[in-house]
Amino acid sequence: MSATGQSFADLRADGLYVEGGVRRGSFELDLSLEVRPGEVLGVLGPNGAGKSTLLRVVAGLEELSRGAVGVGVQAWQQPGLFVPAEQRRVGVVFQDYRLFPHLDVRDNVAFAARSRGSGRAASRAHAQQWLERLGLAELAGRRPHQLSGGQSQRVALARALALEPEVLLLDEPMAALDAGARIDVRTFLRAHLADFAGPVVLVTHDPLEAMVLADRVLVLEAGRVVQQGTPAEVARRPASAYVARLVGLNLWIGTLGADGLVGLDDGGELAVATEAPQGRVLVSLRPSAITVHTEHPEHTSTRNVWPGRVTSMEVLADRVRLQLTGAPDALADVTPAAVAELDLEVGREVWLSAKATEVEAYADHAQPRRAGQLD
Incomplete structure (x- = not known):
């Protein structure tokens, strides 16, 4: 049985499943x-959270200590069974690309078919189809050292897709790119991931x-899942300080x-207008929803006012x-013009205010944290 009480057979839906521990x-x-x-499942977490280990488990480079991994009705690991990496149809795009420096782009992409036993001519023809499909045909004859970072990342995706994988793994795919290339590659990935029919796991810090x-x-x-949901849900209702920092x-x-x-818990109180069950809650507030004053705001209907x-x-x-320190401590966003007008500087005593309608309260489902790190 799994940790959720389901049998491993019950977990074998059409997609990828991982249930267990390392x-x-x-x-x-x-x-x-x-x-x-x-x-596309985006996996976020700080260094040492276990993101890379998750990818290694799916790819077959590491075994679960307990549990099961599989895709569709095909089990890759369960008690008494472990399918090695070379027998799993998993495409991986690494942050450092890992293109073969002695091969040109076409042969790098052709490596997927060659690894499955196809001849050189058939493999190159298959690679050419993928290069044309992804708009990379003009790069076919270049070596990796002749490519920009963004081009290398596109080629790495083409090589992974040319494997015709059942599952696609992206390991920090834009971590090594500069800001301009990151925008272009993000647009490229978004377009082509939409055409991939299988499950995608994207690990990122961004x-x-x-x-x-x-x-x-x-x-x-x-080492534990602290939150799952749509991007909008996670951004609106962060479940931990780490997520709150990520989304600002x-x-x-x-x-x-x-x-x-x-x-x-750390001092102060806030009025909220949102409906939430009484008891333990998390409270979120956008920094841009906090107004900064140099004096106590008079003649205001705003319920939340505190010094900082x-x-x-x-x-x-x-x-x-x-x-800002206060009760509570807070982050607030102001315009450069407001900094000058209010004569703000480090050490300045101010007053903060926020409308109750801007403060969101929701149930705290957090579990006790455990010590240790894993990556």
């Missing part, structure tokens, strides 16, 4: 996930990458009373992010 020393990675055909490319997001922290939200923990006030002190200031594109 133990290393005193640390264990717990996994329970399914990815439907044609769905929340924008996950929000743009993924149909669903899974967050790993300290303030996040507090507290207890919601019948009066609509949340007593925050500026501890840091950071320029972010067209805004300035303030880090």
Whole structure:
């Protein structure tokens, strides 16, 4: 039986499933996930959360200590069975591309068919079809050292797809690219992932990458799944401080009373207008929804007003992010013009306000965290 009480046979839907754990020393990675055909699952998490281990488990480079892995009705691992990597139809796109330096682009892509026993001519013809399909035919005769980072990443995707895999794994596919190339490759990936019929697992540190490319997001922290949902759901209601930082939200923990006030664990209270069950809740607030004042705001209907002190200031594109201590501590975004008008600087005492309608409270389903790291 699985950790969810289902038999492994029950988990064999049409897509990819992973149910079980990997133990290393005193640390264990717990996994329970399914990815439907044609769905892109974005996996986010800090270093050491277990993201790379998840990919290795699916690819067949590492065995689960317990549990099952498979795609459709085909089991890749279960008690008494382990299918090695070379017998799994899994395409992998690595962040460092891993193109063969002595082969040109066509032969790099042809390696997929050659590895399955096709002859050189047939393999090159198959590769050429994929290069044309992905708009890369003009690169066919180049060697990897003649490619830009963005071109190399496109070729790596072509090689993975030429394998005609049942599952596609993307391991930080844009981590090595500069900002300009990242935008182009993101657009390229979005277009071609939509045409892939199998499950896709995208591991990334970049929340924008996950929000743009993924149909669903899974967050790993300290070896466990802490949140899953659509990109919009995760961005709107982060379940941990890590996720809140990724999506740029303030996040507090507290207890919601019948009066609509949340007593925050770290001090202070906030009024909320959203409906949420009384009891333990998470509270989120956009930094741009906080107004900064140099004096206590008078004649206002805003229910949330509290004093604070500026501890840091950071320029972010067209805004300035303030880090403030108070009850509660908060991040607030203001315009450069407001910084000058309010004469803001580190150490400045200010007042903060936020409308109750901007404060969102929702049930806290967090479980106790465990020590240790895995990658």
